[in-house]
Each structure stands twice: as C-alpha cells, then as structure tokens.
Amino acid sequence: MPYVNVRITDDGVTDAQKDEVIKGITDVLVRVLNKNPETTFVVIDEVPKANWGHRGTSIATARRRTGG
Template identity: 45%
Template sequence: MPIVNIQVTRDGVTKEQKQQLIKGVTQLLQDVLNKEAHLTHVIIQEISTEDWGVAGEQVAELRKKGKI
C-alpha cells in the first residue's frame, strides 16, 4: 500500500489542483510501480509560509522582500 505525502505552501492551491495531484500521482504509481489505485493513498499537507524556510529565512519574509 503506497502512501505519498505532498507538501505545498498554503498559497491558493485550489481544490481542483489538489484533485489533479491526487489523480496524477495515483496514475504514476500504477504506471511505474504497477500499484493498484484503490490501495494508493495520497496526502496533501498545506504549510504556512511562516512555517517554511529557505536559505535561513521564512518563505513569507523572502516573498515580502521579492526574493522568491
């Protein structure tokens, strides 16, 4: 039973985009690893940009500065 965890920043990822990710990852596991869709679990976690850091700074602050 594959379990895939996708982490994204909480920045307007739509319900439809999440559904596309779930469907696409499930299909990929079927195609590459021959895993059955009904046994494949996909978890999407949204993380605040204040709780995500890059190069020693919070993503929220980097975005305010226009660095990312």
Template identity: 60%
Template sequence: MPYVNIKITEEGATKEQKKELIAGVTNLLVRVLGKNPATTVVVIDEVPLENWGIGGESVEVLRKRR
C-alpha cells in the first residue's frame, strides 16, 4: 500500500488542482511501479508560510523581503 505525502505552502491551491495532484500521483505509481490504485493513499498537507523555512528564515519573511 503506497502512501504519498505532498506538502505545499498554504497559498490557495484549488480543489481541482488538489484533485489533479491526487489522480496524477496515483496514476504514476500505477504506471511505473504497477501499484494498485485502490490501495494507494495520497495526502496533501498545506503548510502556512510562517511554518515553512528555507535558509533559516520562514517563507513568509523571505517573500515579504522580495
């Protein structure tokens, strides 16, 4: 049973975009590894910008600086 966890910043990914990600990742595992789509789990976590850090700073701070 494959389990895939996608983490993205919380910036308004639409319901349709998330649906496409779930279907696309599932189809990739079916095509490449022969996995059963009925037992493939895909979870999308949306992380607030202030909780995502790069280079010692939050993405929120980095984007405000730009």
C-alpha cells in the first residue's frame, strides 16, 4: 500500500491541478512499480509560505523582498 506525501506552498493551487498531481504520481507507481491504484494513496499538504523556509528565511519573506 504505497503512501506518497507531497508538500507544496499554499500558492492557490487549484483542485484540478491537485487532481493531476495525484493522478500522475499514482500512474508512475502503477507503471514503474506495478502497484495497485486501489491501494495507492497520495496526500497533498499545503504549507503556509511563512512556515516554509529556505536559505535562512521564510518563502513569504523572500517573495516580499523580490516582489514575487
């Protein structure tokens, strides 16, 4: 029973985009590892940008600095 956890920042990803990610990951596990899609689980966690750090600062702060 594969379980895949995907963590992304909360950048307004749509439900359709999440569905595509879930389907794509499931398809890879079925094709490459011969896993059963009925017992394959993909969980997407959306993390607030203030809670995701990189290079010593949060993504929220870094984006404010760069205007992104």
